[in-house]
Amino acid sequence: MAESVVGVGGGLAGLVAAWRAATVGQRVELVTQGWGALAWHAGTIDVLGYQGGVLVAAPGKAIDDLGRRHPDHPYAKAGLANLVQALAAFGQLCGEAGYPLEGSLEKNWLLPSAVGALRPTCLAPASMIAGDLTRGDPMLLVGLEGYQDFHPELAATNLAAQGVQADSIMLALPALRRRAFLNARVLASLFEEAEFRAQVVAKIGNAVGSVARVGFPAVLGLERATEVRAELEASLDREVFEIPVLPPSIPGLRLQRILRTAIESAGGRVHDGMSVVGAEVEGTRVKAVLTEAAARRQRHSGDHFVLATGGILGGGMVTGFEQPPREVVFGLPVETPAGNGLAPRFFDPGGHSVYRSGIRVDSRLRPLNARGPRFANLVVAGSAIGGCDPIAERSLEGVALATGWLAGGRSVEET
Amino acid sequence: MRGFQALLVERKDLTEGTTGRYHGLLHSGGRYAVKDPAAAVECIEENRILRRIMPDCLEDTGGFFVTTPWDDPAYAEKFLAGCREAGIPVEELSIGEMLAEEPLLNSQISRCFRVPDAAADSFLATHANIESARHYGAKALTYHEVKALIRENDTVVGARCLDLVGDEEVLITADLVVTAAGAWAGKLAGSVGLEVAVVAGKGVMVAVNHRIVHTVINRCKMPSDGDIIVPIHTVAVIGTTDRRVADPDHYPIEPAEIKLMLEEGEKLVPGFSQMRMLRAWAGVRPLYQETGTADTRDVTRAYTLLDHQRRDGVGGLITITGGKWTTYRQMAQVTVDRVCEQLGVERECRTHAEPLPGSEAGTNHTLGARLRRVEADVDYGRLVCECELVTASQVEAALSEAHSIDDLRRDLRVGMGPCQGGFCTYRIAGMLAAAGRPRLEANVSLRDFLEERWKGLRPVLWGDQLRQERLDELIYLSVLNVDHLPGPSTSRFGPVAYAEATDG
Numbered sequence: 075m076a077e078s079v080v081g082v083g084g085g086l087a088g089l090v091a092a093w094r095a096a097t098v099g100q101r102v103e104l105v106t107q108g109w110g111a112l113a114w115h116a117g118t119i120d121v122l123g124y125q126g127g128v129l130v131a132a133p134g135k136a137i138d139d140l141g142r143r144h145p146d147h148p149y150a151k152a153g154l155a156n157l158v159q160a161l162a163a164f165g166q167l168c169g170e171a172g173y174p175l176e177g178s179l180e181k182n183w184l185l186p187s188a189v190g191a192l193r194p195t196c197l198a199p200a201s202m203i204a205g206d207l208t209r210g211d212p213m214l215l216v217g218l219e220g221y222q223d224f225h226p227e228l229a230a231t232n233l234a235a236q237g238v239q240a241d242s243i244m245l246a247l248p249a250l251r252r253r254a255f256l257n258a259r260v261l262a263s264l265f266e267e268a269e270f271r272a273q274v275v276a277k278i279g280n281a282v283g284s285v286a287r288v289g290f291p292a293v294l295g296l297e298r299a300t301e302v303r304a305e306l307e308a309s310l311d312r313e314v315f316e317i318p319v320l321p322p323s324i325p326g327l328r329l330q331r332i333l334r335t336a337i338e339s340a341g342g343r344v345h346d347g348m349s350v351v352g353a354e355v356e357g358t359r360v361k362a363v364l365t366e367a368a369a370r371r372q373r374h375s376g377d378h379f380v381l382a383t384g385g386i387l388g389g390g391m392v393t394g395f396e397q398p399p400r401e402v403v404f405g406l407p408v409e410t411p412a413g414n415g416l417a418p419r420f421f422d423p424g425g426h427s428v429y430r431s432g433i434r435v436d437s438r439l440r441p442l443n444a445r446g447p448r449f450a451n452l453v454v455a456g457s458a459i460g461g462c463d464p465i466a467e468r469s470l471e472g473v474a475l476a477t478g479w480l481a482g483g484r485s486v487e488e489t
Numbered sequence: 490m491r492g493f494q495a496l497l498v499e500r501k502d503l504t505e506g507t508t509g510r511y512h513g514l515l516h517s518g519g520r521y522a523v524k525d526p527a528a529a530v531e532c533i534e535e536n537r538i539l540r541r542i543m544p545d546c547l548e549d550t551g552g553f554f555v556t557t558p559w560d561d562p563a564y565a566e567k568f569l570a571g572c573r574e575a576g577i578p579v580e581e582l583s584i585g586e587m588l589a590e591e592p593l594l595n596s597q598i599s600r601c602f603r604v605p606d607a608a609a610d611s612f613l614a615t616h617a618n619i620e621s622a623r624h625y626g627a628k629a630l631t632y633h634e635v636k637a638l639i640r641e642n643d644t645v646v647g648a649r650c651l652d653l654v655g656d657e658e659v660l661i662t663a664d665l666v667v668t669a670a671g672a673w674a675g676k677l678a679g680s681v682g683l684e685v686a687v688v689a690g691k692g693v694m695v696a697v698n699h700r701i702v703h704t705v706i707n708r709c710k711m712p713s714d715g716d717i718i719v720p721i722h723t724v725a726v727i728g729t730t731d732r733r734v735a736d737p738d739h740y741p742i743e744p745a746e747i748k749l750m751l752e753e754g755e756k757l758v759p760g761f762s763q764m765r766m767l768r769a770w771a772g773v774r775p776l777y778q779e780t781g782t783a784d785t786r787d788v789t790r791a792y793t794l795l796d797h798q799r800r801d802g803v804g805g806l807i808t809i810t811g812g813k814w815t816t817y818r819q820m821a822q823v824t825v826d827r828v829c830e831q832l833g834v835e836r837e838c839r840t841h842a843e844p845l846p847g848s849e850a851g852t853n854h855t856l857g858a859r860l861r862r863v864e865a866d867v868d869y870g871r872l873v874c875e876c877e878l879v880t881a882s883q884v885e886a887a888l889s890e891a892h893s894i895d896d897l898r899r900d901l902r903v904g905m906g907p908c909q910g911g912f913c914t915y916r917i918a919g920m921l922a923a924a925g926r927p928r929l930e931a932n933v934s935l936r937d938f939l940e941e942r943w944k945g946l947r948p949v950l951w952g953d954q955l956r957q958e959r960l961d962e963l964i965y966l967s968v969l970n971v972d973h974l975p976g977p978s979t980s981r982f983g984p985v986a987y988a989e990a991t992d993g
Binding site (some may be wrong): 114116120188191195227228254318323389397415428429465 | 869918
């Protein structure tokens, strides 16, 4: 008989756990407070970009080494095999949704960022691949006047300084002049309109020159992204690629929609706008989590629970003045470095150790206290797990996928 | 205004020093009514004048002096007497009336007095002053650091400066040199062998991310640490501490000072210590003393004019020091009076009578004014900084005079809101690249500014503000990969970080 799984947290880890649990026939309920962290992410799957500040060329091999040297790293807990499975399964899901991801653990891509830095990432949506900076052929970067979150000249100047031939153009479009607020979400809708795309293509005109590839801010459609890009490529007769920009992230939202659709088609439910305010526990078992929405309290009971509330950014950990991070739902023990964990400089190459704070888990992702697993039916996924700084090492999505995948499979193993 | 050929030299940007690092209080004088009656009189006189000449830079918040359970109840009567003596209008409110106006205040407060304090935008006020000065023919050189005054025999004849932008020495000669270098005055006088004992009294302030009060709230007691909350624009600032520091350029913000602000704030507004803190900063007061004292609060806040001809037998140099922001105009007046005397001319001061540029209409700044202005602006859709409502056209117009994004911040308030540069820093860097400004190279400007924001965030990074800062990290590391851009990580226009704290 199907068991019930309650997940908390609408970021990548929570969505992946809920998706996996739903596809193996569990009754899944995912409660989320808001949009989840994917709306902030670049929308690529960063598995491991830097180690000790040094660029990682082959993330798979580096993770193998990392697991041996840092047994507390979430990758060491989840194991490389889970990451491999998760990447394959998630890649397949996105491909079937018509939004293929490309890449492998053998080699990080180096793709342009919106300042023109070389961004290492493991899997990227097909929409970004023509930006590959190891190709060496020139590119044209396109900005849209009035849109503040992508500055092509800045990116092109920095790419040029690193040996990439890049030019830029800023388009003044009549359709944008009337717009009061231009953010990524508004532009993504506009790009889904053929008339707007025609204006863009016409405005670029001859500026496209002889380059083989044209880069845009990552706002080329939300629901019909693949189609939008294909049409732009056809009209421009060039390869088109996207560059991640400031939040809200359209590529992140695309991944979010794919996962939500997958959860719901497998019979799972996602409840938005519910803030978890507490839990009911009995000995070593979690009975229910309590949420508050629409001015009333609700109880979500289940056989298994997945905690994917994130770290400090996601809100799963909260600190106070001279108060170490506290886990907000179950009050689980949090491992945190000594001191305030804040380096003297923002761009300290070692990062800020406070962000390594998190829950210590066993190899089945159960939260640990001094005596062992605190709960038998609770697993933790994503940035709520301590032991690494996923932003500094560029492993945010990889850690979420590997641990989310394992967490979603836990209920299967337990039954 | 008095017809001299005047040149102002500032080592960095205007308001980069103490002027831009205070809580924004226009004193009524109530603060000094008991402790320093002379300073109280100066304050109320200048309060009236500044309300006349720079209303656009002031918000007429009014001020309360409140007796909390932690304050000596006997002080209130001394306070009342002191105010009357100094000519400060004062009115007692019932606690019910006080709570009706400021519902978040501690209901255990036993007495409340209203005085004409106000909130001042010292950035705006400085710009209005310099604009007026330029109108009258004065020149200002920013990013010109005086390395030493030049003395020939018994006369100071000018200054040797370093142009930080052009990286070259600039020699300036003048009939008279006035140093108004605040806590740095001793250093300048020292360069020509004169001794001016100015103590640097560090004050720490913390901004709360909400405008928790609309009135300046003072504790009704002898001045001490953490006894005032000033509502300024959309936030409220609690201040301040007073600690002697040896070097006005390098000092820490101690965790104990932050803790004290939270504790003292809690006494005025219950729940204060749980609120989201936006940023902390510190500035150094120039406190003049002829003889050494240990506690800097015992040094007078009234200003001191040193005529070095009379004091030291060295001509051509006047030092004006001490004082406070509220009395800046009066300090300038007495200084220029002395300049006139030394140069043998007789011209009347008019700074008390003439409104500053931007204040001609005679109306005060109000909380909603900025929003109203920007909503009516055709450029509303192009907000570069959503927190502080700064449009792209404003940034474009200010670019030509800026050497760093921090300069733009002082002019426009970009990056001063809750996200502390999370979004606007990239946007401005992009505008710099588009404007093709090599001296304001986009990459270093971007990194300098994020480091500058970090230094004031670091002392208050917990709770929601830590979460916000982590989002900024996600943007600049994960999404943009700024930390792996080529080029220098910081420039000489970059921030001077606070020294490492010693007590935590």
